[in-house]
Amino acid sequence: MTDNGNGNGNGNGGNPKEIKFPFAGLFKGLGFTGKYLFKKPATVFYPDEKEIPVPRARGVIALDTEACTVCMLCARECPDWCIYIEGHKEEQEPEEPGGRIKVRAELDRFDIDYGLCMYCGICVDVCPFDALFWSPEYEYSEHAVVDLLHDKEKLTDWLETVTPPPPLESS
Amino acid sequence: MTVAELNLTTGYFWLDTVIKVAIALGFMMTLALPVIYAELKVMAHMQNRVGPYYAGGRFGWAQPIADGLKFLQKEDLVPRDADAAVYKAAPAVVVMATFAVFIVIPLGPQVVVRDMDIGIFYLLAISSIGVLGVLMAGWSSANKYSLIGGLRAAGQLIAYELPLILAALAVVIQAGTMSLVGIVEAQGEPLFTIGSVPISLPYLLTGQIVSFVIFVIAMVAELSRIPFDMPFAESELTMGYVTEYSGIRFAMFFLGEYASLIALSLVVATLFLGGYWIPVIPDDWLNLIGPMVVMGKASLVIFFVLWIRSTFPRLREDQLQTMAWHWLIPLALVNLLVISFVKVVV
Amino acid sequence: MTDMDIAMKHRSEVAVSVELQTADMTLNIGPQHPSTHGVLRLIAKVDGERITSIEPVIGYMHRGYEKLSEVRTYAQITTLVNRIDWVAGFASEVPYIVAVEKLMGVEPPERAQWIRLILSELARIASHLVFMSSYPLELGAITPLFHALRDRERVLELIEGVTGGRFHPNFNRVGGVKPNAGGGKQTRNVSMDIPAGWFAETRETMEKVLSVCDDIDTLVVGNELFRARTVGVGIIPAAKAKEYGLSGPNLRASGVPFDLRKEEPHLPYPEVEFDVISTNTGDSNDRYRVRLAEIRESAKIVLQAVDKIPSGPLVAKVPRVIKVPKGQAYVRGENPKGEFGYYIISEGGQKPYRMKIRSTSFSNLSILPWILKDQLVPDLVAILGSLDFVLGDVDR
Numbered sequence: 001m002t003d004n005g006n007g008n009g010n011g012n013g014g015n016p017k018e019i020k021f022p023f024a025g026l027f028k029g030l031g032f033t034g035k036y037l038f039k040k041p042a043t044v045f046y047p048d049e050k051e052i053p054v055p056r057a058r059g060v061i062a063l064d065t066e067a068c069t070v071c072m073l074c075a076r077e078c079p080d081w082c083i084y085i086e087g088h089k090e091e092q093e094p095e096e097p098g099g100r101i102k103v104r105a106e107l108d109r110f111d112i113d114y115g116l117c118m119y120c121g122i123c124v125d126v127c128p129f130d131a132l133f134w135s136p137e138y139e140y141s142e143h144a145v146v147d148l149l150h151d152k153e154k155l156t157d158w159l160e161t162v163t164p165p166p167p168l169e170s171s
Numbered sequence: 172m173t174v175a176e177l178n179l180t181t182g183y184f185w186l187d188t189v190i191k192v193a194i195a196l197g198f199m200m201t202l203a204l205p206v207i208y209a210e211l212k213v214m215a216h217m218q219n220r221v222g223p224y225y226a227g228g229r230f231g232w233a234q235p236i237a238d239g240l241k242f243l244q245k246e247d248l249v250p251r252d253a254d255a256a257v258y259k260a261a262p263a264v265v266v267m268a269t270f271a272v273f274i275v276i277p278l279g280p281q282v283v284v285r286d287m288d289i290g291i292f293y294l295l296a297i298s299s300i301g302v303l304g305v306l307m308a309g310w311s312s313a314n315k316y317s318l319i320g321g322l323r324a325a326g327q328l329i330a331y332e333l334p335l336i337l338a339a340l341a342v343v344i345q346a347g348t349m350s351l352v353g354i355v356e357a358q359g360e361p362l363f364t365i366g367s368v369p370i371s372l373p374y375l376l377t378g379q380i381v382s383f384v385i386f387v388i389a390m391v392a393e394l395s396r397i398p399f400d401m402p403f404a405e406s407e408l409t410m411g412y413v414t415e416y417s418g419i420r421f422a423m424f425f426l427g428e429y430a431s432l433i434a435l436s437l438v439v440a441t442l443f444l445g446g447y448w449i450p451v452i453p454d455d456w457l458n459l460i461g462p463m464v465v466m467g468k469a470s471l472v473i474f475f476v477l478w479i480r481s482t483f484p485r486l487r488e489d490q491l492q493t494m495a496w497h498w499l500i501p502l503a504l505v506n507l508l509v510i511s512f513v514k515v516v517v
Numbered sequence: 518m519t520d521m522d523i524a525m526k527h528r529s530e531v532a533v534s535v536e537l538q539t540a541d542m543t544l545n546i547g548p549q550h551p552s553t554h555g556v557l558r559l560i561a562k563v564d565g566e567r568i569t570s571i572e573p574v575i576g577y578m579h580r581g582y583e584k585l586s587e588v589r590t591y592a593q594i595t596t597l598v599n600r601i602d603w604v605a606g607f608a609s610e611v612p613y614i615v616a617v618e619k620l621m622g623v624e625p626p627e628r629a630q631w632i633r634l635i636l637s638e639l640a641r642i643a644s645h646l647v648f649m650s651s652y653p654l655e656l657g658a659i660t661p662l663f664h665a666l667r668d669r670e671r672v673l674e675l676i677e678g679v680t681g682g683r684f685h686p687n688f689n690r691v692g693g694v695k696p697n698a699g700g701g702k703q704t705r706n707v708s709m710d711i712p713a714g715w716f717a718e719t720r721e722t723m724e725k726v727l728s729v730c731d732d733i734d735t736l737v738v739g740n741e742l743f744r745a746r747t748v749g750v751g752i753i754p755a756a757k758a759k760e761y762g763l764s765g766p767n768l769r770a771s772g773v774p775f776d777l778r779k780e781e782p783h784l785p786y787p788e789v790e791f792d793v794i795s796t797n798t799g800d801s802n803d804r805y806r807v808r809l810a811e812i813r814e815s816a817k818i819v820l821q822a823v824d825k826i827p828s829g830p831l832v833a834k835v836p837r838v839i840k841v842p843k844g845q846a847y848v849r850g851e852n853p854k855g856e857f858g859y860y861i862i863s864e865g866g867q868k869p870y871r872m873k874i875r876s877t878s879f880s881n882l883s884i885l886p887w888i889l890k891d892q893l894v895p896d897l898v899a900i901l902g903s904l905d906f907v908l909g910d911v912d913r
Contacts, residue, residue: 054712118685487893
């Protein structure tokens with residue numbers, strides 16, 4: 001049970017040993033702000049200078065359409081139900097004549113509504129086919145809410161901004 | 172040819188007066204803008220940030236002008252339950268009380284609208300009328316928060332009038348005259364000589380230090396600035412007695428506050444720091460350089476007031492009143508006694 | 518009795534009864550107000566500047582967490598619970614995940630527990646820095662806000678460096694912390710362990726946090742005007758604090774050295790050295806100083822933990838789809854604001870049957886009608902701020 005408060009005890013009930021002269025605290029406060037008057041401000045002049053977010057920052061989700069097999073796991077697990085997926089099955093030519101006809105799922109529509117998305121990352125976590133990635137890009141605000149629905153092409157564009165995973169601490 | 176010989180007046184007394192009053196009014200309004208800008212920048216740098224940056228070029232110097240234009244184009248609202256006549260008159264009363272102070276402040280030996288013999292008396296009396304404007308604003312906006320703010324303001328302003336007056340009185344006793352030009356001249360009188368150079372000191376250094384401290388504290392309280400911010404108390408009463416004002420009426424209160432700051436700082440510079448007088452310069456040149464000198468001295472006071480605003484929290488209303496009645500007024504009275512004693516005996 | 522006598526009698530009675538019938542003004546310190554930390558409504562009956570009675574009205578921010586969690590799986594609930602007390606997001610997730618682990622009988626590995634400890638302490642620093650900055654702002658001192666929030670930005674960047682989110686980390690998983698970046702063949706091997714350079718950056722940031730604590734000492738705690746506003750204001754005696762269920766720094770400032778990190782640790786707190794700060798008086802000044810000292814202690818803990826953290830796996834072996842067996846568990850943790858508990862009832866299955874959240878600020882607010890009686894209106898602001906509550910925590 002220690003009292004670690006370091007307030008200078010001037011005035012009401014302070015530690016008598018610490019009273020230097022009355023209003024010492026006020027002058028120290030003035031000295032502090034006076035010192036900061038001459039320091040360089042800590043402002044980052046957005047949009048001329050930008051802070052670079054860390055590689056793992058959850059900015060926007062990017063989609064790799066080649067890898068997606070329309071398994072619908074991400075749409076199912078999303079807590080907000082903000083992913084809209086439509087797909088259809090296509091039959092492909094068998095590799096050898098008389099072979100088995102393979103059925104592939106094709107992605108028609110994959111939209112993420114960023115007005116609903118809560119950036120939790122569950123969709124990226126559960127995808128078994130490496131189709132979704134996080135990217136630290138954050139400058140995609142729009143003038144109309146309807147433009148926050150990013151469709152398949154836009155999500156594929158975000159793939160370019162995906163950063164490689166950072167190296168780990170070696171301990 | 173001295174400046175006094177340059178007859179800059181027209182022959183007619185009323186035309187002269189109107190011109191001088193118009194110049195003083197313009198002076199007051201334009202000075203308020205740089206002070207607002209200085210406050211924004213100084214406070215920002217003390218908080219480790221930049222302040223206005225984009226308005227009008229690199230340093231954001233057009234920010235106060237932009238703010239003023241914004242206020243001009245707002246809708247003129249009068250709340251339905253408010254007392255319309257009183258509501259509309261209140262900002263005018265506050266601004267008029269402030270402006271009336273500018274009439275007597277000397278910027279040079281002849282650069283003054285009217286140098287009255289009762290200069291400082293008139294000044295302090297007229298600035299008390301501002302309290303009326305505050306009460307009118309608080310009462311006529313039909314809003315409980317404004318009412319509380321107005322009552323707090325009235326109590327505070329009246330309480331701090333007394334130390335202000337007593338501190339100024341000490342200076343008057345030492346100078347022997349109530350006219351502000353006379354006080355500056357009295358500070359210009361040489362006290363002693365070093366070799367053959369006559370040295371005169373401002374009143375701050377010749378025994379008025381206590382009056383200076385009391386006057387500055389009372390001045391900050393009269394302006395309702397932090398730490399005596401209770402009437403505005405943004406985090407409790409969301410702007411106190413000006414809550415219901417918007418647009419140009421609010422701009423009048425706002426400009427009136429900064430004009431008041433400039434006026435009282437000029438008074439401090441005149442009473443305690445020597446006003447427009449600097450050594451060596453003869454009287455004619457003082458008419459030209461005087462304004463800059465006195466504005467420079469007033470800027471130091473203004474900077475100190477801004478510095479206090481950035482640093483301290485606000486005092487509670489009863490602590491405010493205790494400080495005025497229990498500490499400042501007895502101290503001012505004792506100071507008065509000592510000064511008059513010294514003046515009579517020495 | 519002549520008419521005159523009757524009139525005189527009535528007049529004196531009327532005079533007395535008029536005097537006693539002054540109605541107190543009802544001041545509605547409404548939901549939108551600069552200093553109520555959110556949408557809290559206080560209906561105050563005020564006599565001049567003195568408050569005669571106060572009635573808090575809450576519920577403006579009720580988002581229905583407990584009902585929402587009945588229809589969400591356990592993994593999805595993790596994303597919800599860090600939004601209850603959003604100022605210290607990580608610290609709200611930990612007791613929930615420990616409760617689920619208790620029901621499933623899973624023990625997280627060492628490294629995961631240490632990472633949870635470091636991130637919880639960083640969340641504590643972040644939450645207390647918000648308090649450090651917003652409380653003087655309510656009292657009128659504008660400057661400490663910027664200095665404290667500037668360093669809070671660095672702490673949030675640290676949390677973001679590991680988890681990817683500043684306020685809502687979503688980093689806990691049943692059995693440990695998030696092990697890898699995804700579920701596919703490639704991302705399964707991308708580990709979400711601590712990135713390179715993070716420990717060095719943490720040490721640097723803790724130095725900056727300690728120096729901003731010294732700055733706040735100079736600017737706020739030693740300031741006589743601040744002391745005049747907060748010393749002796751809103752004294753809560755220890756017995757009353759226990760009676761109303763206060764917890765956290767509010768309780769410790771009243772003289773009860775109760776800290777759940779020492780009493781019921783479910784993270785490796787016994788292996789780091791820190792003090793439980795408590796003071797005796799229980800006024801607003803003490804509550805401020807206790808939180809300032811706690812920032813220093815948390816910085817100390819983080820500096821020790823980054824040296825002591827062992828290597829190892831990040832998560833224990835749990836099935837891919839989490840089905841929690843039948844049972845009940847109540848786990849409470851030391852949130853920066855106090856005691857924060859989750860009571861989970863599970864009937865088997867992927868979703869809980871009922872989750873009850875014991876939120877800190879709800880209990881901390883219950884003392885308001887008692888403590889705000891007979892206070893002045895400016896003191897109301899000082900006391901309300903010193904209790905440090907967040908409306909998201911009160912209303913859930």
